[in-house]
Ligand SMILES: NC(=O)C1=CN([C@@H]2O[C@H](COP(=O)(O)OP(=O)(O)OC[C@H]3O[C@@H](n4cnc5c(N)ncnc54)[C@H](O)[C@@H]3O)[C@@H](O)[C@H]2O)C=CC1
């Protein structure tokens with residue numbers, strides 16, 4: 001399978017690194033900025049270029065990892081090279097499938113895929129939506145992205161929400177981990193110890209839910225001793241609006257992505 005990635009920034013390089021670790025793909029990485037390609041030069045099965053059209057011509061699957069403000073121009077530039085056999089994948093936030101179809105044609109296989117930066121270590125939560133033409137290609141996309149984490153196929157209307165929960169979500173969880181670390185330092189741990197305690201506890205909490213399939217509140221009940229310290233801490237956090245702040249942040253992020261969609 002030959003995969004081109006157009007735009008090697010934060011997400012494009014994360015996708016490339018994940019695909020390289022997998023070692024089953026030939027990659028064509030194209031970017032305007034030569035410096036972003038440096039790290040990939042000489043890597044087995046990877047070719048780098050600044051010629052987007054050439055990368056498209058070499059590939060079966062093309063992933064456009066460009067900012068929303070750049071994607072229209074680049075799609076138009078390479079449109080003549082995109083065939084009915086290509087699978088065109090956009091990870092650009094807020095850029096809807098009809099907008100892509102209007103540039104390259106609705107007779108092309110088009111998918112909106114929303115991974116997160118954990119794709120670089122094979123741990124992305126990736127949501128996938130496809131146009132009518134590409135419905136029979138969705139399982140192929142799932143096979144690829146399942147090798148880089150976990151996938152969920154969703155209707156396109158939910159991709160904006162998935163962007164907030166899964167892609168922006170990495171930043172939201174990082175802040176929670178950082179705050180826990182700051183708390184641990186205040187309680188007397190060295191910074192590196194605080195970091196280890198916070199990340200491993202976060203990992204354990206997520207693993208408990210993933211492996212048991214339980215609701216978070218069931219696990220919380222197992223930790224909260226009556227009149228104990230956990231419920232004291234939880235209630236103080238809620239008095240200060242922990243859940244409310246998170247939900248408001250998610251909704252604010254969703255409102256913003258819906259503005260990007262209109263631009
Ligand atoms: N950073 C993240 O965690 C996530 C980002 N996204 C979306 O992915 C897209 C890319 O985001 P980032 O990687 O953060 O942006 P970025 O700005 O880091 O990367 C974009 C890359 O595209 C290159 N580029 C610009 N014009 C080009 C052209 N004409 N030809 C070839 N390359 C060109 C730039 O040099 C840059 O390296 C955005 O649409 C964003 O909404 C989606 C999910 C997560």
Ligand SMILES: O=C(O)[C@@H]1CCC=N1
Pocket residue numbers: 093163164167168
């Ligand atoms: O912040 C953003 O707009 C992009 C989309 C999701 C993650 N990064």
